[in-house]
Amino acid sequence: MNSINLLAVTIFSGAIAGTILAIINLGLVEPYIDSAIALETQRKISSGENVDMAELVHYRIWQKGGAIAAGAVYGISLGALFGIVFAYGRKALPGDSNKQKALFLAGILWFVLYLMVAIKYPANPPAVGDPETIYYRQSLYVGYLAISGFTALGLALAWKRVQLGSKKILFPLIYAAIMIVAYVALPPNPDKIGISMDLIHTFRVVTALTIGLFWGILGIVFGSLWDRFISREEQKYATV
Amino acid sequence: MSTIRQIAKEVPRVPRIAVGILVAILLFTMFMVGFDQGHLFSIVQGQPAFDNMWMHEFYHDMRHASGFPCH
Structure with a gap:
């Protein structure tokens, strides 16, 4: 396997999936972010706080302007993780083709790195997070993400090595048990919610779907590029 | 043989x-x-980077949309 091909396939597929996510977000997620910011601004004005509207508009232009680039970078970041896991685990993944294997892995990673974490620390629109608690919330989020990710990784490595036959059903049960303990042991998000729960619930559902879509696109693009550039390269070596 | x-x-x-x-x-x-709060720019800009948080603002909407904690 050639380093350049692996890097190119990984980075390119991540950038494509991330850019598509950003474009989808502009249509599906941005309206909720705008609504939440409008509510937050209204609340600040009602409480007598001085709001610099020119600065707010300036920040929103910067934030929206960065959306596509931010999506591409986000995609490259998770694409890098995806590429490493796929390169090492491809043979153990179920599926008849690389596209199927990549799609399966994408589903697992969405579940382990997004959905499981979102059950404990769900996504919130602006107007919910308190700037004073950001480092505390980040450490909780990273802690729970690490527990989910490393538990899944450990169990995936053990899957091939442990001879349990039909008792392999134990593996997902072990994962579930560890995540239940972590869910109970880790403290909740400390911030109080002061805006409409309807807006928050809709935002969470929509973002879970768009991130799921991102992982699906990443899997399909990655599997296709792997077939095009890496499988052919391996076949070339095999026939020499 | x-x-x-x-x-x-x-x-x-x-x-x-x-x-x-x-x-x-x-x-x-x-x-x-997902996590920068001015840290990267502070390498060249110093303390004001933590007030401006350019990187945070640039990735702001993606942070919210992808589930990272944000203000």
């Missing part, structure tokens, strides 16, 4: 250099997108 035939078969290995680069990309970009 028996003979021993050796067949060398090349097994495609995952290139470690590429994996190292991908790990570096993962850590740096993940910090940039």
